[in-house]
Amino acid sequence: MCKITEELQQIAAELLKEGKVDLVLGYTKGEQEEQSVPCIVTQPEDASKLIFDEYSEKALSKYLLEESFQDKKVAIVLKGCDQRAFKLMQDESRLGREDVYLIGVECPGMKWGEDLSPFCLHCDYRTPAKEDVDSLLTGADIPEAMQGEPLDHEDSFTDINRLEKMSKEERFEFWKRQLNRCKRCYTCRNACPVCTCRVCVFDRENPDYIDRAKDQMAQHQFYHVIRAFHVSDRCVSCGECARVCPEGIPLHLLNQKLLRELDKFYGEYQAGIDEVPTPLSHANADEPDFFGKEGKA
Amino acid sequence: MKIGVFICWCGSNIKNMVDVERVAEATGKMPHVVYTQDVQYLCSEVGQSDIGNAIDEHQLDRVVIGACSPRMHETTFQQLMNRKGLNPYYVEIANIREHCSWVHTDKAKATVKAIDLVKKAVAKSYYAVPLHAESLPVNKRALVIGGGIAGIQAALDIADAGYPVDLLEKESSIGGKMAQFDKTFPTLDCSACILTPKMVEAATHENITLHTYSELEDVSGYVGNFHVTIRKRATSVDEERCTGCGECVTKCPAKVDNEFDQGHSKRKAIYTLFAQAVPNKPVLDRKNCIYFKTGKCGVCKKICPTDAINYEMEDQLIENDYGAIIVATGFELNEPTHLGEYHYGHHPDVITSLELERMLNASGPTQGKMYRPSNGKEPKRIVFIQCAGSRDRHDGNSYCSKVCCLYTAKHTILLNEKFPDTESYVFYIDVRTAGKNYEEFYERARQMGANYLRGHVSKVEPLGDSDNRLLVRGYDGSLGEQTEIEADLVVLATSIEPQQGAKKLAGMLGISSDRNGFYSEAHAKLKPVETQTQGVYLAGVCQGPKDIPEAVSQASGTAAKAIVLFNRGQVKGVPTTAMVDEELCSGCMQCKPVCPYEAISQEMITERAHGKARQRPVASINRALCQGCGACAGLCRSGAMDIGGFTGRQLLAEVDTL
Amino acid sequence: MRIPQKTAASHQREELADIIRKDVRDCYQCMKCSSGCPFAEEMDYMPHQMMWLTNLGLYEKILNSKSLWICASCLACSSRCPRDIEPAKVMEGFRAMILRERGRTNVSPVIPKGVPRQAVIANMRKFRR
């Protein structure tokens, strides 16, 4: 058993025993070896169920919005990206810091099948900042690929570069191939820790954004463009959207592309680390004008 | 829902290019349209009564007009709706004249387009919501921030109109920079002689309350209803008891550099800012007070005949409500030490214009005598360097400080008058004399002997002679050669800059600053004293460099704006404001920084869910402030934010019909 | 050039003022005199510079300049001066000062090629003894 899991179980048991929290939200081993699933522990003796490993990808913070978690004191396990998501939710008044006990864990990098997630390779915030959490557990086994400096955005999201080099028609065909597989199961949206609207626009009947477009392709384009926009500057780079997609659509490329453009023209911004407002919530005169006389339009 | 569609011929203006009957016929087939008519002139009385009669006869609740631009006659039709007891936002106008009949040449195509445009308007009207303008009462009391000449003028004007004014000043006396000046251009009026009566008038005016030695702590609210907290710093002198006899000042043993004289004299730790200070009661500068530094001394307390000294006095927080705020915070002068080539700060005989101003002032540190700080002798040859830090992108401010040309001309004139055997040399880039009688004033300066050399000085250095004089290296554009002058005194026309705290204040007031840090007016030409925040007005140099008459007229302008607001007694917002669907809003407040009017704030609502009452945050619109731009609605992810008259549903309906 | 500590003595300034009856202080260096002067190219100090040296009190430079003698007294400058200073008159004033102080004229007469007759005659006037 790794050091973090051991310490985690210990802390969880103590918190429950002392009555500091009503429940601990963490991970436990799933049915398969290469799978960890969310788990709620309410009794000190069950704390031994909790684990933390390189398959504990799921961002847990969004559970806190659910009805069953209201009015309860919760301890929650957070990786670096999860903590960013938590911070963003906090900044966006979705939840308060007071009733939540944060257990920060050092992330060893998450697996996408055999490989490490490109998000993790690029990540320079694997461990939450000490002052942002109540307990911080470190000492993860860091795989070799992640021991050096994190990769640049360009070097980890190579698919974006590849797509950018294609012709427009090739790109269109690529996305057509990808998006035509979309079943609009909304798993990407549900897994995303920053998709936190009370009612998603795509769940609203009036105006009915989806039903109007009966053509599959047009609908998918609509959905994914809008989703990429809603996430863009608020993305905490956990990579869950792409990982959970049952059709394996690389839809993280869309919001990462937007993020890259935002960084290029308006300076780097990391949601959940840097202070709000996010880049799209403010604009000023000094920013580049693409649509003036010499602009690309 | 019963919709009536009216198509205007506009005489031949529309009819010649659009088949109006066909338009009426085509739109008449749309759902909910119960009546259509084409009319020769809809805006005429006949046309208006046609619409009115149709409303009565067919019980129409919505009206769609196909006519000229809504920018032309929207209000005409809205008023008609009002008269008919319908909400004015139940009328929708399709622009088939400016956007159709006038710009096209093919009647068939133009008719198709006109049908589209009217259909679009009908579709939009399906989702029309009734709108009302919010009006709120105005608190008829003004706050003027800054007690310089602009602030004083604004306060006096408002007070004379019969409204109470609070005048806030951070120093211990009102008067501002003008109190430091000797004479004013172009008339050479003595600055104190024209300022002091105004100061006294402000202090004694029944409608003006002075808050000196005070700063703005916090502002909330909006036009007509600002809630302001003022921090009155502890003066350690009980205002009620103090008679201003000055005994404490005389006896105080602590001497420090006098900022008012730019360090060319000393003042005591307990002091009045200057002789004619208003209010003329001393304040204790705790940083330099021996009692506060060591716990020993207490001379002032012992000597005070009325026992007015109170070492335990604390800062006071004063809270007040105002309807309008006038910002007249003025400026600072740049300390030109960073311009190494001028040797300022390294040689005592390189001084700034304000230092010279104090020297020339009869009530200044030298009682109007000129002297060289290095040896106390009278300077014979004085070199003025213009644009020292202004119009300098490299190491200063890129803008023009505007007043230096004239005050330097004034200095040369004053020097020539008082000390006829001094020589003045002025190095300049341009001389700008835009202003009434300014050119004549500049001419007079040249006439009287000032030598104007066109060229910037590149270096001032000590000459190294026994007199410790300076060598000024410049260029004379007229002769076209490098020119050196041995000078006894070098005077730098330093750059005017916004106050250090300008940005913080802007944040508190919700107003914006330009790239140079001066406050931005709402419109460069037509709203020069307003800001983007309604009810906050700008007077004086805080908005940009300007001279006294300009600052005073701007101040009176702000006063007029405040008085208009107070006379009207209420603020009426626009009806087409943002609206929040609280059911959808999660209170993420991404919309808040987008709003240019600070009209969005967070509010807690109570909601019953699962049998429990729970508080949760939502965005809330102040409809008096919101101007209805919709930038927030364009950003809102959940669609909780919408704009009346241009709701997401309405715009979608328009898009969908096309 | 370093501006000397001692510039023209007041008696010199008075003498000039006496001759020309104009206030050179009025000059604001618009340079119209130089832009219209037919001989500006030949001069060491152009008319506007002469005006400027006058203002600065650098009379020595003026009195030693070639320009005084190249000036053809065509009066183009005078007729166009927006300040009514009449630079030609100022030039004449300095020439007069020199001529009054006999022996001062160490400048040789220069008659550039293609000079109009009027100028030659003007020169004659200047160099008369």
Next chain:
Amino acid sequence: MMQDTFEPKIIAFCCNWCSYAGADLAGTGRLKYPENIRIIRVPCSSRVDSALVLRAFQNGADGVMIAGCHPGDCHYDTGNYHTRKRMMLLKSLMEFMGLDEERLLVKWISGNEADRFKDTVESFTSKLKKMGASGKVRDLRCAK
């Protein structure tokens, strides 16, 4: 030839204070431009969100134009700064997805630039005529 008969459909969102007024002025000045454009009045260009633009394309618009005040002239001070930021992102995402980002035109047209309005409509229309019908985002079942 297709190009000769094809009439593109253009939806334009014009801000009330500048571009809509510019279009009005084009009318008052009797300038002539093609009939393909349908103008939707919005209070400010920043009111337009990407959903509206996409919806227009889905509905068969061959081109969408968003016109606002010149930067610095916005009636609401900062609205068009938001517009240019949001629309730049939308255009680059469209390009990234292989969609014709040229079909989305963002233009600053002031209230007195009637000629600019006319020129913009003319050149945009002729460009779209050359490009042909937009099919990539179009919802075929929506098309009338």
